[in-house]
Ligand SMILES: NC(=O)C1=CN([C@@H]2O[C@H](COP(=O)(O)OP(=O)(O)OC[C@H]3O[C@@H](n4cnc5c(N)ncnc54)[C@H](OP(=O)(O)O)[C@@H]3O)[C@@H](O)[C@H]2O)C=CC1
């Protein structure tokens with residue numbers, strides 16, 4: 001089964017839904033005519049009409065005309081809206097993927113009360129540029145549905161399968177993680193301006209340095225400290241700066257922030 005000829009609906013096409021849509025549209029093998037997106041106020045999506053996608057506020061129609069349903073609604077609305085959709089869902093045709101933080105497979109299953117394959121996925125907004133790492137969880141044994149969902153999220157980056165128990169942790173590290181990294185980058189850019197660069201040049205240096213650091217770890221599969229050791233000349237400026245950051249709680253602030261985000265998710 002290939003994602004490229006499946007009919008896909010993104011129900012609740014807001015920030016994350018739009019990032020996924022942009023990722024899907026960038027895949028030339030996916031026909032935009034096979035994609036339907038929904039939200040109540042469709043005016044903010046009108047600029048996408050020329051791509052060939054269907055835009056509607058009718059969730060039921062979108063579900064009826066699609067096979068893979070990516071549900072990108074807020075956690076506090078998803079169950080109510082799925083309840084309104086349940087009589088148009090077909091367990092022999094539909095595959096459902098929920099992106100909602102903190103809403104379990106069991107809650108979704110008992111809302112729709114059908115045995116169609118249900119997945120939770122946690123992508124991030126880097127889907128916009130085809131670089132989302134998506135964590136996927138399911139209790140379904142339907143291997144072809146698993147393959148299809150994996151293909152879908154691989155078209156907007158990379159994906160891994162995890163146990164559902166780790167979905168909250170995946171939300172924090174992968175989805176909130178984008179914001180942590182961007183705030184870290186903003187701090188580096190501000191530092192760069194203070195030591196002499198204009199904002200544009202500082203941003204160019206920082207963005208490419210962060211990309212290079214990530215690529216080193218992705219390709220070499222090393223522990224970060226292994227690569228850090230190569231940069232820290234004894235008595236040099238790197239170790240002096242790094243130690244000053246640690247004296248001010250750099251790693252500790254990150255770890256505490258990650259744990260605070262995690263505890264904030266209702267369990
Ligand atoms: N932002 C992120 O980085 C991540 C978010 N998530 C999860 O993804 C989900 C979506 O988050 P996010 O994209 O940020 O939220 P948004 O609020 O940006 O998107 C939700 C969209 O749902 C639409 N909506 C609301 N009610 C309905 C309805 N009855 N029918 C159809 N559409 C409706 C809203 O548009 P309108 O008001 O016009 O209807 C809105 O655009 C959440 O559950 C979040 O936990 C997961 C990973 C990362």
Ligand SMILES: O=C(O)[C@@H]1CCC=N1
Nearest residue numbers: 101171172175176177
């Ligand atoms: O901040 C939030 O609640 C959501 C979850 C992941 C990203 N945004």
